[in-house]
Amino acid sequence: MDVVxxxxxQFAVTAAFHFIFVPLTxxxxxxxxxxxxxxxxxxxxxxxxMTKFWGKLFLINFALGVVTGITMEFQFGMNWAEYSKxxxxxxxxxxxxxxxxxxxxxxxxxxxxxFGWNKISKxxxxxxxxxVAIATNLSALWILLANGWMQRPVGYVxxxxxxxxxxxxxxxxNTNGWLKFFHQIVAAYVVAAFFVMxxxxxxxxxxxxxxxxxxxxxxxxxxxxxxxxLVAVSGSFHAEQVAATQPTKFAAMESVxxxxxxxxxxxxxxxxxTNERNSVEAIKIPNFLSLLAFHSPDAEVKGLKDFSRDDRPxxxxxxxxxxxxxxxxxxxILISLIAYISxxxxxxxxxxxxxxxxxxxxxLPYLANQIGWIxxxxxxxxxxxxxxxxxxxxxxxxxxxxxVVFSLAGFTLVYGLLGIIDIYLLTKxxxxxxxxxxxxxxxxxxx
Amino acid sequence: xxxxxxxxxxxxxxxxxxxMVDGFDFGVGMLQxxxxxxxxxxxxxxxxxxxxxxxxxxxxxxxxxxxxxxxPTTYALMFSYLYSALLLILFALIFRGxxxxxxxxxxxxxxxxxWDLAIFLGSFLPSLLFGVxxxxxxxxxxxxxxxxxxxxxxxxxxYGLLTGVLFVLLFVEHGALYLSVKASGDVSERAGxxxxxxxxxxxxxxxxxxVYTYFATNLYANYLGNPIWFVIPIIAVMALFGIKFxxxxxxxxxxxxxxxxxxxxxxxxxxxxxxxxxxxxxIDPNYSLTIFxxxxxxYTLKIMTAVAVIxxxxxxxxxxxxxxxxxxRVTVDExxxxxxxx
Numbered sequence: 001m002d003v004v005x006x007x008x009x010q011f012a013v014t015a016a017f018h019f020i021f022v023p024l025t026x027x028x029x030x031x032x033x034x035x036x037x038x039x040x041x042x043x044x045x046x047x048x049x050m051t052k053f054w055g056k057l058f059l060i061n062f063a064l065g066v067v068t069g070i071t072m073e074f075q076f077g078m079n080w081a082e083y084s085k086x087x088x089x090x091x092x093x094x095x096x097x098x099x100x101x102x103x104x105x106x107x108x109x110x111x112x113x114x115f116g117w118n119k120i121s122k123x124x125x126x127x128x129x130x131x132v133a134i135a136t137n138l139s140a141l142w143i144l145l146a147n148g149w150m151q152r153p154v155g156y157v158x159x160x161x162x163x164x165x166x167x168x169x170x171x172x173x174n175t176n177g178w179l180k181f182f183h184q185i186v187a188a189y190v191v192a193a194f195f196v197m198x199x200x201x202x203x204x205x206x207x208x209x210x211x212x213x214x215x216x217x218x219x220x221x222x223x224x225x226x227x228x229x230l231v232a233v234s235g236s237f238h239a240e241q242v243a244a245t246q247p248t249k250f251a252a253m254e255s256v257x258x259x260x261x262x263x264x265x266x267x268x269x270x271x272x273x274t275n276e277r278n279s280v281e282a283i284k285i286p287n288f289l290s291l292l293a294f295h296s297p298d299a300e301v302k303g304l305k306d307f308s309r310d311d312r313p314x315x316x317x318x319x320x321x322x323x324x325x326x327x328x329x330x331x332x333i334l335i336s337l338i339a340y341i342s343x344x345x346x347x348x349x350x351x352x353x354x355x356x357x358x359x360x361x362x363x364l365p366y367l368a369n370q371i372g373w374i375x376x377x378x379x380x381x382x383x384x385x386x387x388x389x390x391x392x393x394x395x396x397x398x399x400x401x402x403x404v405v406f407s408l409a410g411f412t413l414v415y416g417l418l419g420i421i422d423i424y425l426l427t428k429x430x431x432x433x434x435x436x437x438x439x440x441x442x443x444x445x446x447x
Numbered sequence: 448x449x450x451x452x453x454x455x456x457x458x459x460x461x462x463x464x465x466x467m468v469d470g471f472d473f474g475v476g477m478l479q480x481x482x483x484x485x486x487x488x489x490x491x492x493x494x495x496x497x498x499x500x501x502x503x504x505x506x507x508x509x510x511x512x513x514x515x516x517x518x519p520t521t522y523a524l525m526f527s528y529l530y531s532a533l534l535l536i537l538f539a540l541i542f543r544g545x546x547x548x549x550x551x552x553x554x555x556x557x558x559x560x561x562w563d564l565a566i567f568l569g570s571f572l573p574s575l576l577f578g579v580x581x582x583x584x585x586x587x588x589x590x591x592x593x594x595x596x597x598x599x600x601x602x603x604x605x606y607g608l609l610t611g612v613l614f615v616l617l618f619v620e621h622g623a624l625y626l627s628v629k630a631s632g633d634v635s636e637r638a639g640x641x642x643x644x645x646x647x648x649x650x651x652x653x654x655x656x657x658v659y660t661y662f663a664t665n666l667y668a669n670y671l672g673n674p675i676w677f678v679i680p681i682i683a684v685m686a687l688f689g690i691k692f693x694x695x696x697x698x699x700x701x702x703x704x705x706x707x708x709x710x711x712x713x714x715x716x717x718x719x720x721x722x723x724x725x726x727x728x729x730i731d732p733n734y735s736l737t738i739f740x741x742x743x744x745x746y747t748l749k750i751m752t753a754v755a756v757i758x759x760x761x762x763x764x765x766x767x768x769x770x771x772x773x774x775x776r777v778t779v780d781e782x783x784x785x786x787x788x789x
Contacts, residue, residue, distance in 0.1 A: 063547075063548035066544060067544040070504075073512060073515075074537055077523050077526025077527060078526045078530050081527035085519055089743040089744050089747050092512065092522070092743070095512045096512035096513050096516035098512070100759065108762075109765075110501060116772065117787055164744040164746070168746075168750050397527075398527050410534065410538065414541065418541070425552050
């Protein structure tokens with residue numbers, strides 16, 4: 001493989017690994033903050049136990065999310081120097097702003113939260129986890145505004161041999177970035193909701209700490225149901241926006257080869273990229289794709305054949321990822337609804353099947369998040385900045401194949417090792433259950 | 448033009464503050480296994496930086512992000528030219544960060560020893576390599592029209608290595624002083640004693656560095672052209688002697704503040720000497736990366752200045768608040784009974 005392919009693979013590996021930890025951080029920070037607020041209001045120690053139990057899992061996950069994030073910032077310069085030179089004038093800004101306004105807040109107050117139980121008032125302590133939760137979500141916004149610019153470049157002119165920012169407001173109001181943000185944060189909340197439901201299910205099955213875990217479960221089920229519905233709503237808006245601004249990505253998502261008015265939606269499709277057609281198209285809903293994408297049954301949907309082969313992304317991987325993501329999205333709504341109803345009726349202990357199912361479903365929302373990013377990023381190819389700069393022109397000129405082979409091997413090894421350790425610790429502490437002895441906090445905490 | 452200069456100063460400030468705050472984290476990390484004799488003492492040492500190290504590390508992310516936003520060409524070339532060195536720094540920082548969180552999460556001896564090693568290497572390697580990287584930046588990198596003509600090993604030249612050793616010693620000294628102020632009992636005493644001993648080596652290396660800099664780099668040209676700037680290295684040297692002055696009479700807090708000033712001023716000694724370069728070329732001055740030829744447009748610099756002027760003071764304010772909340776000395780008893788401690 002050449003430096004471009006290796007660098008792409010390395011970015012994919014490091015971003016995907018980073019993104020195992022980010023969604024849970026985004027969602028669980030809010031749930032933990034909510035639990036601690038409950039404790040603050042009710043003074044019920046059950047909520048304190050709950051906060052500490054989920055907080056511990058949050059922190060194990062958080063540590064890896066933070067350290068793997070540094071890699072992402074460094075890599076733009078290390079592997080994609082030509083990209084960084086060409087677009088740094090506009091792309092560097094959201095990254096620097098993210099560090100200044102969000103990452104500082106998150107990293108500073110996580111320390112306060114971990115070590116501050118006996119040092120600050122309960123109210124300030126709860127405030128610090130809320131600041132962490134707000135900051136992580138704000139962090140996501142700035143990163144997605146940066147990514148949104150790669151998908152839909154706005155607010156720049158080509159000058160001095162590069163893209164220079166001329167309209168900061170356009171950059172921060174980019175619809176692509178905001179839709180990605182809404183879609184992503186709620187998708188992350190689904191990860192956290194299923195994580196909390198799954199772990200709670202394990203303990204409810206064991207009949208341990210029933211009240212605590214049934215309460216956690218109910219919070220998560222509500223959170224997951226609302227978030228799951230919002231994933232579908234924001235996803236639908238986002239797909240429309242992609243159809244309007246990234247026609248090659250949209251055509252690949254739906255495997256549309258021929259440009260057509262009143263395009264139908266086929267429930268079953270098997271793309272055949274070599275022959276530029278679909279080898280299977282079945283269960284057709286007439287005009288539905290045009291309606292979905294452009295709100296008009298007769299609207300024109302661009303087909304891939306309208307674009308030269310050099311300008312098309314790989315179809316199959318995008319198509320299957322997109323279909324799988326959509327199916328998973330609906331599955332999550334259905335299951336959270338069942339979980340919500342069962343929890344509301346207080347039937348959980350009598351539904352071992354549902355509980356076992358939820359335990360094994362924990363990985364699925366993670367998968368949905370990952371393949372969603374495959375759609376977004378592979379779908380943008382062959383462009384690193386859609387329509388503006390090709391990925392093949394963006395790689396560093398000074399690095400050699402052997403350097404990237406070495407670093408890729410290093411990342412795989414290090415990340416593999418840390419991933420195993422993280423799963424071991426998460427499982428260990430998830431199974432262990434809450435700590436019953438809260439004396440060190442309850443007795444010494446300032447009011 | 449004026450915004451290029453503002454961002455050059457901010458660039459220097461971000462690195463200087465980063466070295467000042469993560470510097471004692473690195474020092475504490477390097478000293479952990481040497482100053483701490485029992486597991487409880489080792490835990491005490493990590494917990495002395497527990498509440499603050501993560502927030503300190505973000506200064507690096509911000510320095511990197513600011514370089515990207517304000518001087519994208521420098522960011523691109525610096526990070527790709529120093530690829531392998533940065534990779535090692537990354538791995539080291541990853542292991543260090545994870546080690547703090549994971550060390551106390553299982554009981555076996557092997558587990559703890561492994562993470563202690565990660566804390567040591569995760570603190571030592573970045574200290575050394577940041578020094579090596581900045582030493583090479585001070586000297587200039589071998590770059591011209593056809594790109595970069597060096598490898599990881601060309602960076603390991605005598606001047607680069609000396610700067611690396613200087614950084615390691617500055618941070619060990621800084622960490623020892625921090626521990627003497629923040630730890631308690633034996634750990635605090637041992638750290639204070641150690642700070643006084645290390646200082647002798649540090650001052651020797653610092654003098655060697657200042658002299659060698661005259662022969663190996665062009666940094667002094669700016670000072671000779673405008674001698675008023677000598678005030679910065681002079682403050683650096685005074686602060687270095689201040690460490691000993693306060694340390695030898697047991698006034699370690701003042702010694703620590705002196706060490707803060709020393710690190711900031713040593714960094715600025717280099718930064719002032721570099722002006723207007725960010726990375727000089729050692730083979731063809733036409734290809735030096737300067738704050739003018741590698742910067743973002745004025746529009747971008749203005750936006751980023753507004754962001755920095757509003758948010759950096761806020762960050763500094765809440766970080767100072769955090770240092771005040773955790774200003775007390777950490778004790779062994781407290782660490783052993785606190786289930787939330789590392």
